[in-house]
Amino acid sequence: MEKSPIIKIENLSKRYKGADDATLKNVSISIERGCIYGLLGPNGAGKTTLISIICGVVSPDAGTVQIEGIDVFTNLNAVKQKIGVVPQDIALYPMMTARENLQFYGAMFGVHGEELETKINDWLERLELSHAADRRIDKFSGGMKRRINLIASVLHSPSILFLDEPTVGIDVQSRTIIIEQLEELNHKGMTIIYTSHHLDEAESFCDIIGIIDYGEIIASGAPKDLIKTTVDAKDLEDVFLNLTKRKLRD
C-alpha cells in the first residue's frame, strides 16, 4: 500500500533581507508518513531555515507547505498542535527544574493536570532522568539537558517530530538512549525529520536522506541507494563529500 505524504513542500524560496543569495531556492520535498527523513547539509546550507519555515517560525518568499493536508501558513495553530520541534539549542529554562520545564512546555501544548504528570513521569523514566526530575536544569550535564530537550517536544504526542542536531556534543550513552527512544517513537507511527552532522548516525537511523546545499536539494533517497549510485562511495560520508565537495562554508 502506498504511503500518503505527511509533509508536502512545493517550490519553497527564501531570501533574508540584506543577504546576497537566497537561502532556499525552489525547494520541493515530499515526506511519507512514518518515515525518518534525514536532512543533511553543510553549515549554512539552509537546513534550519527549511525547518523554521515548515514549523511556521519564518515566512517564505514563495512556495507552499502542507502538513497532513493542512496549509501551514493559513492554519498555523492547527499545524503546530501536530508537530514537535527539538531545537539545536538547549531550549530550556536553566533556573527551573526539569519537571517545571516539562510542566510549562506541556501546558503550552494544551496538556494539563494528571495527564501531563503521567506523561512527564513516563518520559523521565524512559530517558532515565526520574532521579533528577526536581533538580534545576543549570545543574544538569549536557547529555541530561539534551534528553529533557527531547521530552519537552513530545509530551503532546505529535505526529511529526523535527530534530535539529539532537545528539550534538553529548556522550555515546546519551546519544544511544536518544536514538533508541526516537526509533521507538517512529515504530509507533511518528514521522521524524532529523538534521545532523553525524553522517554514520544518519546512515543507520534514517529511511530517507535529503542532501541540501546552497539552498537546493541536490540528492534524495534511501541511504543505501545513495551510496550505490555515487561513484566510489563506501558510506554516506563519501556521498556527502562527493556531492557537496570539500570547499569550506565559512
Add this chain to the structure above:
Amino acid sequence: MKKFIAAAKKETIILLRDKIGLSILFIMPIVLIVVMTLIQDSAFHTMTEKGVPIVFVNEDQNDLGKTIHDGLKTSNLCQLSDSIYGKMATKESARKAVSEGKFLIGIVIPKGATDKIKASVLDLVGQTMGLNEPSISKKLDSVEIIMFIDPVAKNSIVTTVMSSLHEFISGVKTKIMFESFSEQIAEIIPDQENKPIDAYEKTQIIKYKQIYASNLVDEVVPNAVQHNVPAWTIFGMFFIVISVVSNIMKEKKEGSAFRLYTMPTSYLLQMSSKVMVYVTICVLQFIAMMLVGVYLLPYIGLDSLDLGDSLSGVLLLGTATGFAATGFGVFVGTLAQSEQQGAILGSLSVLLLSALGGIWVPAYVMPDTMRQISAFSPMNWALDGFYLLFFRGSGFLGIVPAVLKLFLFFCVTLIASLWIHKKRKTT
C-alpha cells in the same frame, strides 16, 4: 487561560529564583529615593535654612550698609559673614575668599554710599519742591555696589541675592526720600503738633502671605520629599525595563523563544504573562517606595511623604505607571536583537525618557522645544499625575487623563511589539 496561568507561573518561578536580581529590583529604587531625597533636601536646606554663604564688606558704615547687612543677616536666604579667618573682610580679601570658593558671593558697599544716595534724593526733593533750579542741580556720582560671584554659583542663586539687594536698597532710598520730604514739608508748615510718630514705619502696610494653591484638606508645604519621592519612584519603576528586556533576550538566546514559536501559543500570550508578573513587581515596588516615603524618611531626618487625599488614585496611577514601564520593556526586548543591544537600548532609553519626563530637571524650566517633547514622555504623565495628587489636591477623577495616557502608551508598545515580531518572520 490554562496556558496563560502556566506561562505566568513560569515567569514567577524564574523571577523568584533570581534572588539577587529580585532584591536589586526592590533595594535599588529604595536606595535611589533615600539618596536623592537626602541630596535634594540638603540642597534645599542650603538655600533656605543654612543659607548661601556670603561675605559682606561694609565700607559705608551708614544707613545703606547697615540696612543691607541687617536685612541679609535676618533673611533665611544667606549665611552672612563680615570677617574672614577672624579678620574684618576687605574688598581684596573678600574677592580672594570668593575666588577660593570659601564664599559663594561677596558684597562690597562702598564708602559714602549712603551720603551719595542722600545727596541724590535731597537734590530730587529740592527740585520737586521748587527749591532747586534743575539747571543748577549738581551732577551726582552713582553708587556702585560690588558683587563678587563664585563662577560655580547657580544663576538662580545670584538672581535671588540680587533681588534681595534691590529690595533693601529701594527700601533705604524710599526711607530717605520720605524723611527728606517730611523735613521739607516741616519747613513749609512749621506746625508740628499733628506730625505722626514713626511716620515711615507706618507706611509699611503691605505684607506678603504665601498660600500654596492646593485643594488638599491639609495644606502640603512643598519639600524635597514631596518632590523627589514620586519622581524617583517613577524612575525606579521604569528600570523594570532592563529586567523585562533581559528576560526576553535570554529566552531568545537560550532558544526557548524559538521553541515557543513552534508551539500552539501566541507571542501575545507569552508577553501578556510577562506583563502580568512584572506589573505585579512594579506595583509592589511602588508600594514599598511609598511606604519608605511615609515611614522611613522621617527616621532619617526628612519630612514624611503626604500621599494626598486619594489613596485609590495613588494606587491606580502607580499601577498605570507599572503597565507603561513593562510595556516599554516588552517593546525594547522585542526590538533588540542581542543581549548587549537590549541592555544598552533599555538603560539609555529609560535615562532619556526620565530626562525628558522632568525627573532630573522640572519640565517647566526646560526650553520650549524640550517642554513640547517632554509632553510625550510617559514619565512626565506619571509625574504630573502624582503632583496633581500630592500637591494640587486632585481627586481620583483628576488623574484619569494621566492614567489613560499611560494605559494607551502600554497598548501602543504592546501592539508595536506584536507588529515587530510578525514583521521579523518575513524578513
